[in-house]
Amino acid sequence: MTSEDQDPHAPIAAVSASADVLRHPEAxxxxxxxxERERAARFRQESGRLDFTAAHILVRLCAARLLGVPADTITLAQNCPDCRKADHGRPYLPxxxxxxxxxxxxxxxxxAAAGRRPVGVDVELTARSGSLLQVAGRVLAPAELQQVEAHPEPGRAFLRQWVRKESLIKLGRTTLDGLAAVDLSALPLDVPPGRPLRSRYQDLHLVDWTDPVRGAVICAASTAxxxxVVLTPEAG
Structure with a gap:
Protein backbone atom coordinates (compact mmCIF):
# COMPACT_ATOMS: atom_id res chain seq x y z
CA MET A 1 0.00 0.00 0.00
CA THR A 2 1.08 3.55 -0.65
CA SER A 3 -0.53 6.57 1.01
CA GLU A 4 -0.98 10.24 0.24
CA ASP A 5 0.62 11.29 3.55
CA GLN A 6 2.41 9.72 6.46
CA ASP A 7 0.36 10.76 9.50
CA PRO A 8 0.45 7.57 11.59
CA HIS A 9 -2.50 8.66 13.74
CA ALA A 10 -4.98 9.32 10.93
CA PRO A 11 -7.66 6.77 10.02
CA ILE A 12 -6.80 4.77 6.90
CA ALA A 13 -9.21 4.51 3.97
CA ALA A 14 -8.44 2.28 0.99
CA VAL A 15 -10.09 1.55 -2.35
CA SER A 16 -9.21 -1.15 -4.84
CA ALA A 17 -10.48 -3.44 -7.53
CA SER A 18 -11.62 -6.69 -5.95
CA ALA A 19 -9.21 -8.63 -8.17
CA ASP A 20 -6.25 -6.56 -6.94
CA VAL A 21 -7.12 -7.25 -3.30
CA LEU A 22 -7.31 -10.97 -3.95
CA ARG A 23 -3.85 -10.88 -5.58
CA HIS A 24 -2.27 -9.10 -2.61
CA PRO A 25 0.56 -11.10 -0.96
CA GLU A 26 -1.23 -11.18 2.40
CA ALA A 27 -4.65 -11.98 0.94
CA GLU A 36 -17.70 -14.95 6.80
CA ARG A 37 -17.05 -17.97 4.60
CA GLU A 38 -20.61 -19.15 5.11
CA ARG A 39 -21.93 -15.69 4.19
CA ALA A 40 -19.73 -15.59 1.09
CA ALA A 41 -21.09 -18.97 0.00
CA ARG A 42 -24.65 -17.57 -0.03
CA PHE A 43 -23.98 -15.36 -3.04
CA ARG A 44 -25.59 -16.77 -6.15
CA GLN A 45 -23.04 -15.18 -8.46
CA GLU A 46 -19.31 -15.77 -8.15
CA SER A 47 -18.61 -12.06 -8.73
CA GLY A 48 -20.66 -11.16 -5.65
CA ARG A 49 -18.80 -13.72 -3.56
CA LEU A 50 -15.45 -12.34 -4.69
CA ASP A 51 -16.45 -8.73 -3.94
CA PHE A 52 -17.62 -9.72 -0.46
CA THR A 53 -14.40 -11.64 0.17
CA ALA A 54 -12.20 -8.82 -1.14
CA ALA A 55 -13.90 -6.23 1.07
CA HIS A 56 -13.46 -8.39 4.16
CA ILE A 57 -9.80 -8.89 3.31
CA LEU A 58 -9.18 -5.22 2.54
CA VAL A 59 -10.53 -4.09 5.89
CA ARG A 60 -8.07 -6.47 7.54
CA LEU A 61 -5.22 -5.03 5.48
CA CYS A 62 -6.21 -1.53 6.61
CA ALA A 63 -6.40 -2.55 10.27
CA ALA A 64 -3.11 -4.44 10.00
CA ARG A 65 -1.37 -1.37 8.58
CA LEU A 66 -2.85 0.83 11.29
CA LEU A 67 -1.72 -1.53 14.04
CA GLY A 68 1.57 -2.62 12.47
CA VAL A 69 0.70 -6.32 12.63
CA PRO A 70 0.23 -9.09 10.03
CA ALA A 71 -3.18 -9.27 8.39
CA ASP A 72 -3.63 -12.89 9.48
CA THR A 73 -3.75 -11.75 13.11
CA ILE A 74 -6.86 -9.63 12.50
CA THR A 75 -10.23 -11.17 13.33
CA LEU A 76 -13.31 -9.42 11.97
CA ALA A 77 -16.76 -9.84 13.46
CA GLN A 78 -20.20 -8.29 13.00
CA ASN A 79 -23.19 -7.88 15.25
CA CYS A 80 -26.71 -6.65 14.61
CA PRO A 81 -28.04 -4.56 17.52
CA ASP A 82 -31.62 -5.37 16.53
CA CYS A 83 -31.67 -9.16 16.09
CA ARG A 84 -28.33 -9.89 17.84
CA LYS A 85 -27.19 -12.14 15.01
CA ALA A 86 -23.47 -12.25 14.22
CA ASP A 87 -23.69 -12.63 10.43
CA HIS A 88 -24.48 -8.98 9.66
CA GLY A 89 -24.42 -5.55 11.26
CA ARG A 90 -21.61 -3.12 12.01
CA PRO A 91 -18.15 -4.71 11.72
CA TYR A 92 -15.68 -4.63 14.60
CA LEU A 93 -12.42 -6.19 15.74
CA PRO A 94 -12.97 -8.33 18.88
CA ALA A 112 -12.43 -0.21 3.61
CA ALA A 113 -11.29 1.95 6.50
CA ALA A 114 -9.73 1.55 9.94
CA GLY A 115 -8.99 4.09 12.64
CA ARG A 116 -8.80 4.70 16.36
CA ARG A 117 -11.87 6.90 16.08
CA PRO A 118 -15.26 6.10 14.51
CA VAL A 119 -14.92 5.89 10.74
CA GLY A 120 -17.25 5.16 7.83
CA VAL A 121 -16.55 4.49 4.15
CA ASP A 122 -18.67 3.90 1.07
CA VAL A 123 -17.99 3.21 -2.61
CA GLU A 124 -20.31 3.20 -5.60
CA LEU A 125 -19.83 2.80 -9.33
CA THR A 126 -20.51 5.85 -11.48
CA ALA A 127 -22.51 3.54 -13.74
CA ARG A 128 -25.12 3.28 -10.98
CA SER A 129 -25.77 7.02 -10.82
CA GLY A 130 -28.88 6.87 -13.00
CA SER A 131 -30.65 4.18 -11.01
CA LEU A 132 -29.74 5.69 -7.63
CA LEU A 133 -30.99 9.11 -8.72
CA GLN A 134 -34.53 7.75 -8.50
CA VAL A 135 -34.38 7.90 -4.68
CA ALA A 136 -33.03 11.46 -4.52
CA GLY A 137 -36.31 12.96 -3.36
CA ARG A 138 -36.39 10.63 -0.36
CA VAL A 139 -32.81 10.95 0.88
CA LEU A 140 -31.74 14.52 0.05
CA ALA A 141 -32.44 17.66 2.04
CA PRO A 142 -34.35 20.33 0.05
CA ALA A 143 -31.21 22.42 -0.57
CA GLU A 144 -29.29 19.33 -1.71
CA LEU A 145 -32.05 18.30 -4.08
CA GLN A 146 -32.09 21.77 -5.62
CA GLN A 147 -28.31 21.62 -6.13
CA VAL A 148 -28.42 18.18 -7.71
CA GLU A 149 -31.25 19.06 -10.07
CA ALA A 150 -29.38 22.20 -11.19
CA HIS A 151 -26.11 20.34 -11.80
CA PRO A 152 -25.09 19.63 -15.43
CA GLU A 153 -24.84 15.93 -14.48
CA PRO A 154 -27.54 15.31 -11.85
CA GLY A 155 -26.80 11.58 -11.59
CA ARG A 156 -23.13 12.13 -10.85
CA ALA A 157 -23.92 14.94 -8.41
CA PHE A 158 -26.39 12.76 -6.53
CA LEU A 159 -23.93 9.88 -6.38
CA ARG A 160 -21.43 12.13 -4.62
CA GLN A 161 -23.94 13.03 -1.92
CA TRP A 162 -25.09 9.41 -1.71
CA VAL A 163 -21.67 8.00 -0.81
CA ARG A 164 -21.17 10.81 1.70
CA LYS A 165 -24.44 9.98 3.41
CA GLU A 166 -23.76 6.25 3.33
CA SER A 167 -20.41 6.88 5.03
CA LEU A 168 -22.26 8.80 7.76
CA ILE A 169 -24.61 5.84 8.26
CA LYS A 170 -21.64 3.52 8.67
CA LEU A 171 -20.06 6.03 11.02
CA GLY A 172 -23.17 5.84 13.16
CA ARG A 173 -24.20 9.48 12.68
CA THR A 174 -27.50 8.83 10.91
CA THR A 175 -29.78 6.11 9.60
CA LEU A 176 -31.34 5.36 6.24
CA ASP A 177 -34.58 6.89 7.46
CA GLY A 178 -32.78 10.01 8.66
CA LEU A 179 -30.81 10.85 5.51
CA ALA A 180 -33.11 13.67 4.38
CA ALA A 181 -32.42 15.49 7.65
CA VAL A 182 -28.68 15.58 6.89
CA ASP A 183 -27.90 18.66 4.78
CA LEU A 184 -24.56 18.49 2.97
CA SER A 185 -25.40 21.27 0.49
CA ALA A 186 -22.45 23.36 1.72
CA LEU A 187 -20.01 20.75 0.35
CA PRO A 188 -18.78 20.88 -3.27
CA LEU A 189 -20.24 18.33 -5.67
CA ASP A 190 -17.33 18.19 -8.12
CA VAL A 191 -14.24 16.21 -7.11
CA PRO A 192 -11.17 16.18 -9.41
CA PRO A 193 -10.32 12.62 -10.55
CA GLY A 194 -7.47 10.97 -8.70
CA ARG A 195 -7.10 13.66 -6.02
CA PRO A 196 -8.74 13.65 -2.58
CA LEU A 197 -11.08 16.50 -1.74
CA ARG A 198 -11.22 17.29 1.96
CA SER A 199 -14.17 19.03 3.58
CA ARG A 200 -15.90 19.37 6.95
CA TYR A 201 -19.41 18.63 8.14
CA GLN A 202 -20.03 19.58 11.76
CA ASP A 203 -17.17 17.92 13.68
CA LEU A 204 -16.43 15.41 10.92
CA HIS A 205 -13.67 15.25 8.33
CA LEU A 206 -14.82 13.96 4.94
CA VAL A 207 -12.48 12.80 2.20
CA ASP A 208 -14.01 12.39 -1.25
CA TRP A 209 -12.23 10.49 -3.99
CA THR A 210 -13.01 9.88 -7.65
CA ASP A 211 -11.34 6.83 -9.19
CA PRO A 212 -11.58 7.15 -12.99
CA VAL A 213 -9.75 3.86 -13.60
CA ARG A 214 -12.29 1.80 -11.66
CA GLY A 215 -15.21 4.10 -12.45
CA ALA A 216 -16.03 4.65 -8.79
CA VAL A 217 -16.65 7.39 -6.24
CA ILE A 218 -15.66 7.00 -2.61
CA CYS A 219 -16.16 8.88 0.63
CA ALA A 220 -14.54 8.29 4.02
CA ALA A 221 -15.69 10.15 7.13
CA SER A 222 -14.29 10.36 10.64
CA THR A 223 -13.75 12.77 13.51
CA ALA A 224 -10.06 12.70 12.50
CA VAL A 229 -4.28 4.52 0.88
CA VAL A 230 -3.78 3.01 -2.58
CA LEU A 231 -3.55 -0.78 -2.63
CA THR A 232 -0.86 -2.26 -4.84
CA PRO A 233 -1.08 -6.05 -5.31
CA GLU A 234 2.67 -6.44 -5.61
CA ALA A 235 3.56 -4.91 -2.24
CA GLY A 236 2.24 -4.74 1.27
Whole structure:
Protein backbone atom coordinates (compact mmCIF):
# COMPACT_ATOMS: atom_id res chain seq x y z
CA MET A 1 0.00 0.00 0.00
CA THR A 2 1.08 3.55 -0.65
CA SER A 3 -0.53 6.57 1.01
CA GLU A 4 -0.98 10.24 0.24
CA ASP A 5 0.62 11.29 3.55
CA GLN A 6 2.41 9.72 6.46
CA ASP A 7 0.36 10.76 9.50
CA PRO A 8 0.45 7.57 11.59
CA HIS A 9 -2.50 8.66 13.74
CA ALA A 10 -4.98 9.32 10.93
CA PRO A 11 -7.66 6.77 10.02
CA ILE A 12 -6.80 4.77 6.90
CA ALA A 13 -9.21 4.51 3.97
CA ALA A 14 -8.44 2.28 0.99
CA VAL A 15 -10.09 1.55 -2.35
CA SER A 16 -9.21 -1.15 -4.84
CA ALA A 17 -10.48 -3.44 -7.53
CA SER A 18 -11.62 -6.69 -5.95
CA ALA A 19 -9.21 -8.63 -8.17
CA ASP A 20 -6.25 -6.56 -6.94
CA VAL A 21 -7.12 -7.25 -3.30
CA LEU A 22 -7.31 -10.97 -3.95
CA ARG A 23 -3.85 -10.88 -5.58
CA HIS A 24 -2.27 -9.10 -2.61
CA PRO A 25 0.56 -11.10 -0.96
CA GLU A 26 -1.23 -11.18 2.40
CA ALA A 27 -4.65 -11.98 0.94
CA UNK A 28 -6.43 -15.29 1.01
CA UNK A 29 -9.77 -16.73 2.02
CA UNK A 30 -7.99 -18.32 4.98
CA UNK A 31 -8.20 -14.88 6.62
CA UNK A 32 -12.00 -15.13 6.82
CA UNK A 33 -13.83 -16.60 9.77
CA UNK A 34 -16.22 -19.52 9.40
CA UNK A 35 -19.15 -17.09 9.60
CA GLU A 36 -17.70 -14.95 6.80
CA ARG A 37 -17.05 -17.97 4.60
CA GLU A 38 -20.61 -19.15 5.11
CA ARG A 39 -21.93 -15.69 4.19
CA ALA A 40 -19.73 -15.59 1.09
CA ALA A 41 -21.09 -18.97 0.00
CA ARG A 42 -24.65 -17.57 -0.03
CA PHE A 43 -23.98 -15.36 -3.04
CA ARG A 44 -25.59 -16.77 -6.15
CA GLN A 45 -23.04 -15.18 -8.46
CA GLU A 46 -19.31 -15.77 -8.15
CA SER A 47 -18.61 -12.06 -8.73
CA GLY A 48 -20.66 -11.16 -5.65
CA ARG A 49 -18.80 -13.72 -3.56
CA LEU A 50 -15.45 -12.34 -4.69
CA ASP A 51 -16.45 -8.73 -3.94
CA PHE A 52 -17.62 -9.72 -0.46
CA THR A 53 -14.40 -11.64 0.17
CA ALA A 54 -12.20 -8.82 -1.14
CA ALA A 55 -13.90 -6.23 1.07
CA HIS A 56 -13.46 -8.39 4.16
CA ILE A 57 -9.80 -8.89 3.31
CA LEU A 58 -9.18 -5.22 2.54
CA VAL A 59 -10.53 -4.09 5.89
CA ARG A 60 -8.07 -6.47 7.54
CA LEU A 61 -5.22 -5.03 5.48
CA CYS A 62 -6.21 -1.53 6.61
CA ALA A 63 -6.40 -2.55 10.27
CA ALA A 64 -3.11 -4.44 10.00
CA ARG A 65 -1.37 -1.37 8.58
CA LEU A 66 -2.85 0.83 11.29
CA LEU A 67 -1.72 -1.53 14.04
CA GLY A 68 1.57 -2.62 12.47
CA VAL A 69 0.70 -6.32 12.63
CA PRO A 70 0.23 -9.09 10.03
CA ALA A 71 -3.18 -9.27 8.39
CA ASP A 72 -3.63 -12.89 9.48
CA THR A 73 -3.75 -11.75 13.11
CA ILE A 74 -6.86 -9.63 12.50
CA THR A 75 -10.23 -11.17 13.33
CA LEU A 76 -13.31 -9.42 11.97
CA ALA A 77 -16.76 -9.84 13.46
CA GLN A 78 -20.20 -8.29 13.00
CA ASN A 79 -23.19 -7.88 15.25
CA CYS A 80 -26.71 -6.65 14.61
CA PRO A 81 -28.04 -4.56 17.52
CA ASP A 82 -31.62 -5.37 16.53
CA CYS A 83 -31.67 -9.16 16.09
CA ARG A 84 -28.33 -9.89 17.84
CA LYS A 85 -27.19 -12.14 15.01
CA ALA A 86 -23.47 -12.25 14.22
CA ASP A 87 -23.69 -12.63 10.43
CA HIS A 88 -24.48 -8.98 9.66
CA GLY A 89 -24.42 -5.55 11.26
CA ARG A 90 -21.61 -3.12 12.01
CA PRO A 91 -18.15 -4.71 11.72
CA TYR A 92 -15.68 -4.63 14.60
CA LEU A 93 -12.42 -6.19 15.74
CA PRO A 94 -12.97 -8.33 18.88
CA UNK A 95 -9.26 -8.36 19.71
CA UNK A 96 -8.80 -4.61 19.17
CA UNK A 97 -11.81 -2.78 20.67
CA UNK A 98 -10.00 0.55 20.36
CA UNK A 99 -9.96 0.28 16.55
CA UNK A 100 -13.01 1.17 14.45
CA UNK A 101 -13.52 -0.36 10.98
CA UNK A 102 -15.83 0.04 8.01
CA UNK A 103 -16.15 -1.64 4.62
CA UNK A 104 -18.10 -1.37 1.38
CA UNK A 105 -18.28 -3.33 -1.86
CA UNK A 106 -19.93 -2.95 -5.23
CA UNK A 107 -19.47 -4.65 -8.59
CA UNK A 108 -15.73 -5.29 -8.87
CA UNK A 109 -14.64 -2.49 -6.50
CA UNK A 110 -14.21 -2.48 -2.73
CA UNK A 111 -13.36 0.07 -0.05
CA ALA A 112 -12.43 -0.21 3.61
CA ALA A 113 -11.29 1.95 6.50
CA ALA A 114 -9.73 1.55 9.94
CA GLY A 115 -8.99 4.09 12.64
CA ARG A 116 -8.80 4.70 16.36
CA ARG A 117 -11.87 6.90 16.08
CA PRO A 118 -15.26 6.10 14.51
CA VAL A 119 -14.92 5.89 10.74
CA GLY A 120 -17.25 5.16 7.83
CA VAL A 121 -16.55 4.49 4.15
CA ASP A 122 -18.67 3.90 1.07
CA VAL A 123 -17.99 3.21 -2.61
CA GLU A 124 -20.31 3.20 -5.60
CA LEU A 125 -19.83 2.80 -9.33
CA THR A 126 -20.51 5.85 -11.48
CA ALA A 127 -22.51 3.54 -13.74
CA ARG A 128 -25.12 3.28 -10.98
CA SER A 129 -25.77 7.02 -10.82
CA GLY A 130 -28.88 6.87 -13.00
CA SER A 131 -30.65 4.18 -11.01
CA LEU A 132 -29.74 5.69 -7.63
CA LEU A 133 -30.99 9.11 -8.72
CA GLN A 134 -34.53 7.75 -8.50
CA VAL A 135 -34.38 7.90 -4.68
CA ALA A 136 -33.03 11.46 -4.52
CA GLY A 137 -36.31 12.96 -3.36
CA ARG A 138 -36.39 10.63 -0.36
CA VAL A 139 -32.81 10.95 0.88
CA LEU A 140 -31.74 14.52 0.05
CA ALA A 141 -32.44 17.66 2.04
CA PRO A 142 -34.35 20.33 0.05
CA ALA A 143 -31.21 22.42 -0.57
CA GLU A 144 -29.29 19.33 -1.71
CA LEU A 145 -32.05 18.30 -4.08
CA GLN A 146 -32.09 21.77 -5.62
CA GLN A 147 -28.31 21.62 -6.13
CA VAL A 148 -28.42 18.18 -7.71
CA GLU A 149 -31.25 19.06 -10.07
CA ALA A 150 -29.38 22.20 -11.19
CA HIS A 151 -26.11 20.34 -11.80
CA PRO A 152 -25.09 19.63 -15.43
CA GLU A 153 -24.84 15.93 -14.48
CA PRO A 154 -27.54 15.31 -11.85
CA GLY A 155 -26.80 11.58 -11.59
CA ARG A 156 -23.13 12.13 -10.85
CA ALA A 157 -23.92 14.94 -8.41
CA PHE A 158 -26.39 12.76 -6.53
CA LEU A 159 -23.93 9.88 -6.38
CA ARG A 160 -21.43 12.13 -4.62
CA GLN A 161 -23.94 13.03 -1.92
CA TRP A 162 -25.09 9.41 -1.71
CA VAL A 163 -21.67 8.00 -0.81
CA ARG A 164 -21.17 10.81 1.70
CA LYS A 165 -24.44 9.98 3.41
CA GLU A 166 -23.76 6.25 3.33
CA SER A 167 -20.41 6.88 5.03
CA LEU A 168 -22.26 8.80 7.76
CA ILE A 169 -24.61 5.84 8.26
CA LYS A 170 -21.64 3.52 8.67
CA LEU A 171 -20.06 6.03 11.02
CA GLY A 172 -23.17 5.84 13.16
CA ARG A 173 -24.20 9.48 12.68
CA THR A 174 -27.50 8.83 10.91
CA THR A 175 -29.78 6.11 9.60
CA LEU A 176 -31.34 5.36 6.24
CA ASP A 177 -34.58 6.89 7.46
CA GLY A 178 -32.78 10.01 8.66
CA LEU A 179 -30.81 10.85 5.51
CA ALA A 180 -33.11 13.67 4.38
CA ALA A 181 -32.42 15.49 7.65
CA VAL A 182 -28.68 15.58 6.89
CA ASP A 183 -27.90 18.66 4.78
CA LEU A 184 -24.56 18.49 2.97
CA SER A 185 -25.40 21.27 0.49
CA ALA A 186 -22.45 23.36 1.72
CA LEU A 187 -20.01 20.75 0.35
CA PRO A 188 -18.78 20.88 -3.27
CA LEU A 189 -20.24 18.33 -5.67
CA ASP A 190 -17.33 18.19 -8.12
CA VAL A 191 -14.24 16.21 -7.11
CA PRO A 192 -11.17 16.18 -9.41
CA PRO A 193 -10.32 12.62 -10.55
CA GLY A 194 -7.47 10.97 -8.70
CA ARG A 195 -7.10 13.66 -6.02
CA PRO A 196 -8.74 13.65 -2.58
CA LEU A 197 -11.08 16.50 -1.74
CA ARG A 198 -11.22 17.29 1.96
CA SER A 199 -14.17 19.03 3.58
CA ARG A 200 -15.90 19.37 6.95
CA TYR A 201 -19.41 18.63 8.14
CA GLN A 202 -20.03 19.58 11.76
CA ASP A 203 -17.17 17.92 13.68
CA LEU A 204 -16.43 15.41 10.92
CA HIS A 205 -13.67 15.25 8.33
CA LEU A 206 -14.82 13.96 4.94
CA VAL A 207 -12.48 12.80 2.20
CA ASP A 208 -14.01 12.39 -1.25
CA TRP A 209 -12.23 10.49 -3.99
CA THR A 210 -13.01 9.88 -7.65
CA ASP A 211 -11.34 6.83 -9.19
CA PRO A 212 -11.58 7.15 -12.99
CA VAL A 213 -9.75 3.86 -13.60
CA ARG A 214 -12.29 1.80 -11.66
CA GLY A 215 -15.21 4.10 -12.45
CA ALA A 216 -16.03 4.65 -8.79
CA VAL A 217 -16.65 7.39 -6.24
CA ILE A 218 -15.66 7.00 -2.61
CA CYS A 219 -16.16 8.88 0.63
CA ALA A 220 -14.54 8.29 4.02
CA ALA A 221 -15.69 10.15 7.13
CA SER A 222 -14.29 10.36 10.64
CA THR A 223 -13.75 12.77 13.51
CA ALA A 224 -10.06 12.70 12.50
CA UNK A 225 -8.89 13.43 8.96
CA UNK A 226 -8.68 10.10 7.05
CA UNK A 227 -5.79 9.42 4.69
CA UNK A 228 -6.31 7.69 1.38
CA VAL A 229 -4.28 4.52 0.88
CA VAL A 230 -3.78 3.01 -2.58
CA LEU A 231 -3.55 -0.78 -2.63
CA THR A 232 -0.86 -2.26 -4.84
CA PRO A 233 -1.08 -6.05 -5.31
CA GLU A 234 2.67 -6.44 -5.61
CA ALA A 235 3.56 -4.91 -2.24
CA GLY A 236 2.24 -4.74 1.27
Missing amino acids: GEHLLTAV DHPDVQVSLSHTHGVVA APRI
